[in-house]
Amino acid sequence: MRNVAARAPAAPGIGDLGRECQWEGHALRSQVKALVVGGGAVGTSIAYHLARAGWDEVMLLERDELTSGSTWHAAGLLPYFNMSYATSWIHDHSIKLYKTLEAETGLNAGFAVVGNLRMAQSDARMDEFRLYAATAETVGVPFEWMTPSQIRERWPLLRTEDLEGAIFHPTDGYINPADVTMALAKGARQRGVTIERRWQVDGYEWAGDHWRVTVTKMAEKGGNLVPSGERQVIEAEHVVTATGNHAQRTARLLGIKIPAIPVEHQFIVTEPDPALRAWRAEGNPEHPVLRDADAKWYVREERGGWILGPYERGAPARFEHGVPDSFRADLFPLDLERIEEEYMSMIHRIPSSEEVGLKDDFNGPICYTPDGNPLLGPAPGLRNMWLAEGFSFGITAAGGAGHYLAQLMVEGEAAIDMASLDPRRYGPWITTEYAARKNEEAYEHVYILHHPDEERPACRPLKTAPCYERMRALGAQFGQVNGWERPNYFGPVDAPEAFDHDARSFRRGGWWKHAKAEAEALRQAAGLIDASAFAKHLLEGPGAAVFLDWFTTNKLPKVGRINLTYALGPAGTVRTEYTIVRLAEEKFYLVSAGAWQAYDSDFLAKAVADKQAEFGAMHLTDVTAQFGVFALAGPRSRDILSSLIRDADPATALSNKRFPWLSARQIELGMVPVNAIRVAYTGELGWELHHPMEMQNHLFDRLMEAGAPHGLKPVGARAQNWLRQEKSYRAFGTELGRDASPLEAGLDRFVDQGKAFHGKAAMLALGIRTRCVTLRIDGPQDADPWGREALLSGGRVVGRLTSGGYSVALGASIAMGYVAPELAAPGTELRVRMLGETWPARVLQDSPYDPENARIRIDA
Template sequence: MKTHVKALVVGGGAVGNGIAYHLAKAGWDTMLVERDELTAGSTWHAAGLLPLFNMSYATTHIHKYSVDLYKSLEAETGLNAGFAVVGNLRMAQHQARMDEYMLYSSVAETAGVYHEFLTPAQMKDRWPLLNTEDLVGALYHPQDGYINPADVTQAMAKGARQFGATIERRIQVNGYRWTGSEWIVTCARMVEQGGNLVASDETFEIHAEHVVTATGNHAQRTARLLGVKLPAIPVEHQYIVTEPDPALVAWRKAGNAEHPVLRDADAKWYVREERGGWILGPYERNAPARFLYDVPQSFRADLFPLDLERIEAEYMSMIHRLPSSETVGLKDDFNGPICYTPDGNPLVGPVPGLRNMWIAEGFSFGITAAGGTGHYLAQLMTEGEAEIDMASLDPRRYGQWITTEYSARKNEECYEHVFILHHPDEEREAARPLRTAPVYDRQKALGAQFGQVNGWERPIYYGPKDAPEDFDHNARSFRRGAWWQYAVDEAKAIRETAGLIDATAFTKHLVRGPGATQFLDWFTCNKLPAVGRINLTYALTPTGTTRTEYTIVRLAQDEYYLVSAGAWTDYDSDYLRKCAEDKAPEFGHIDIHDVTTQWGVFALAGPNARKILQEIVKDANPETVLSNKRFPWLTMRNIELGMVPVRAIRVAYTGELGWELHHPIEMQRHLWELLLKAGEKHGMKLVGARAQNWLRQEKSYRAFGNELGRDATPLEAALDRFVDLNKEFQGKAAMLATGIRSKCCTLLIDGPEDCDPWGKEALLLNGEKIGRLTSGGYSVAFGKQIGMGYVRPDLAEVGTKLKVKMLLQEWDAVVVEDSPFDPANARIRLDG
């Protein structure tokens, strides 16, 4: 057996074989090891559905690639993957579900996923066994269906071997050790013993430059071996198989086509045909997490006992939807572990803190994702980046603050929410509140309604303090929800008087040392600021795309304070540290400290912001300390507000006169009370994240994870003014070589009266898709919808008229100048 390889893949399910196939295809010497037999984990009991479409842009591309690949595997390998292209019918019992499907439609259009809408009558005509009397419509994907999980896995395994990969079974990995240049992986040969699989005395080592784990239900053991935390924990998933249904058998004998995969999301189940009968797969409440720490050695291709009482409601609703199934008996049942993550997206990418260690864990739709995951992960590994932005799947989106209990409870919630309406403004409640700023209780008492970002509770809007009992703060909608008017009022306050925003969740790093200046000059694309000043800048990937957005504050000659997006603390920290380690021999020692939890942040903005601070600032000349002369725009000053030492930064993400007030988090309550008292007589309003998001679009401020990501360069994001081409920086040559494939622009939209874009919609010209929105909302300044997005470069010119797809209609949109509100930035520079 080989003991030295370029890449070692650990795990022989569908995902592991998809990765081995693509790495070998890319020319890497690849080996896959599996502790049991190929497909022995969740793959063997998967129902094999291929839901082509997903609301995640990255996941949709992964699924689409998989579906296309699986159709081609037989021609390549000679093995039939068992792909039944029967289509996927997503039924809707009410208008809210159709609203969801209309948003799905626009996102699907951006990814090139074909789909149709059907009326109840059209469904009944095609599939008369369906009861459609209580349906309002459906979304139909005719190009997907289901596949045999074992067959497609074996086909990818054969394809991997054809490209030169080695696949070894009955090998368990027991340890990983990094030497600085390669991984030494300690393994044991597994043997049968009394029906169980146990490690033998035969141990050996495999040397690999890169390792990828795809260990499925064993993800917690993998995390422990690697010394990291991963929120991938399985949840029980049940499905049942019925005896043949005489009505279905007769339907097929008459020469009719197989039914599509049926999804009654409002009833929380999927159904497909299986040898004349039906498979029912529910996503019910109270499905428990399993294997929180380890999979027992005795658990192989095993199942849990069926709990029919738990799925009784879903079973009865299947009978309602397919009346002919009422008299059909049960033939078989399955209750097996399926891995989940708190947000439902898998963990695909580099392991934080480790070199050349990659994971592909936490797949709740592993069969659908296996081929695409292999393709895009192989691109990450062999080329440095994938052609799509994989940040939404990156393992580092979860911090080391997560625990087993947190992951288990969130994963149970995620399972239950598979078919619950996925509002873009949804905020799930499990495991909350967890990470709270000191003023959380005070904000809550003042009507704050919270979302969460990286576990932090963050006000998203402030509702009425004394709301009547029947007022639903959590009412969600694909149109303008209950929160909309509150966000409008908050946005107007910042434009007219002042608003106070809690930005404590911001990621904050302190970078210092003799090598800090040279390192950051190479690491970011803009000029470094002078001491006491700030700059907005970007760290690029080696392929020239945008990896992270930073506000850099220069505290001293070789000391910098870096502020970045709150959702991406570990994601930013890991990349920053690894790059600094690589460059330290060249530039000198660099200290990096994550100080996120040490500093709270309040953002005060609006025409009256200076007046409010003058009420509480402690200075020999309080009337002038905040003036343009002493405290210009884009500078930092250490000031005192009451008894609180504050690192005040004169920036405002809303485009108004304002300051970010970075303060010792233990003094936050005192500062909060000072600001509220001072702000009261100046019309200050408490403001949440949703109003802030609208306001930043009026200024065309790009947001990381929306306009900024690893699939576009800063030049494509139209951020030329923040790129200094007179210096050398990471990714510069690749950025210039990439050119301008698409261009970011801002659009004002004449949309529907009751709906705003969510930043997921297709942009059209003469019926042709020419781009997509990445952000959307409502503009209080212009009294209409606003959005930002990417279009063909020739269409990014001011005045270009386009269409935005919303609610299945095309609405007029026009490209406007960057910063359509106050383009000269006069309000930001307001003196007083």
């Protein structure tokens, strides 16, 4: 480990750290509305946007110098490209904001709008670009397509004969990280924010309605920062942590898990390239930021030479248990052998670079998370504590992250759905080892093809239901949901395809035929689905009923019945979807999406705590791991269960009279006590069988034995996803979330407007801005929509898809999405962007398969 602080100003994008001294001498305030901890690009952006949103008494603390974390050694790239809809909005806001900062602050942020050329060496990579472009189109991000000959003509220093094409963003480029941070800091200060350096947070204490934050003044001694002995307590209504590489220390101080751990990232700077200098001397413009995704690197010009930044395999996680006190604006030793392949591929792509030497090198820590997205939003289990951690592309995201987090804090909701970035998408089961290994994987996957059906292998299997090995023996190919292994599909037992990229594609991958067979089997006979990952909570006590009546939109079910209902956020849009089973007058079993267990649990627990005094005592228990769930569905499902049920009159035990649709009963299947719920997410006759997890294998074996004569087939999540779209069943995280109210989602029947409930007034005030629709897609013969594509009418974007797949009932592609209300009528003809072309899309009536629900209600 070596200290390079002395040569820091020579590094690309460093700027002048000395300009921070203008803030020396400010008295440390003892009370503030919001305290931002961390003085990098993200922290300064948050402080700036909180002040811009109208909050006064905002203070930012930095333990060292502004930009002394990862900001100082960042390459400053601003790529629009991102496969996430929410992150696309964040990047778009950043890029637009940075272009306005000089006019506001007088400081030039060093934004070089040179564009961004992302090259592809394969058809699969071009498919990735086409899928991304469909999402970018819904956000309004400008882009152009380029052929290899066009690239060569425009930038003759590039070798292009082995390229398939490229996508070019003309409006992004790169920026000086320190300069944009200083501009944001100055803008914040102009709006009343206090910025203090050399203060370290050493403790957080929640005082019931505000935070007491203990801080220590830091002093420089022998090149290190050490506590000076001067301490102070700051009282803050809100705290935001943007501590970058120090996230593990922050996690310990708060007593929570934050799976943000740095990974080494290297980049090198070459000596001047004579060919490049000659090119520029002829009056040609600067090259765009170049990305050869298949070669796993980015390259941009730097003072007549080139910067190469690879995303190689084998980059290690660092500071798993915290950053050493001696580490400041420091770097790690370069490991050239690790990036040799990427270096040689740069020479291949830019032949003139072969003759130039290396001028400088950087190997610094960049924070990652297991999925590569930042942790932006409320801290789990804590009040008024906000996290802004794990920014692997911090300069690109800083502006937008500050903007949308400020909205979340000030208004209670952001203008976009932030669930995919919420820190609570990871539960408390996350360990340091898991985060470190998954973060290394996320780093090396930056340029690995982002198949929508990809399943990354690191740290798996980890959380497994008891029947995992049984399903694996039947050919199950697993996906991971909140750490749980869940079958995506069942492939041939003698030819495993797990984690085989040949089984994946941006078109119909190797798994497609297996999912189709599973969907057909469930429609024609019966299917068994492992749904054990569902989030499950028990709520009981004298206040439970009145609380849930206020908390959710639908009427509460009677004892022994169930309903589907929604909890709303402050903006009146969907925050969570619940299936509620009423076990007793004041005892309820709540089932929600498995991917959002910690997210739902935190939201529900905080609401229960807030309303205890008003509604009465309640006790909430997360029982997710206590109960497994099998979903048995299909026209033969009653026959299968009838052979197992232990009842005085088994012939009628499962009839509509004794066990009607949307009811729940405690039954016995063989030796297993089961809470059986008459509901099926696939739109067929069926039951959810909630059972003690420790008895799961016995129940699985009995069901498979009883189902064999009836054609029972195990079914994975992908076939289930297709089947639920045939019924127009909305899913949380796709159709349901911050972007639409339940009325806009077409869920009026689950909203009792005759009662008062949380978010009702906001919901009604929204009106109907958009409508959820189901569409038949007559697209390419080898591809289905993924749920990220743009919908068009008259060549204009009028909506977007949220889900997609194949319908065995229609014999065609199917999708769900949102369009303007006037385009939502069945029969409306639209177009959908798939694989770079537009294809016919026709709006269908809701529930195109069995719209009368006759198959669900079929009697014995």
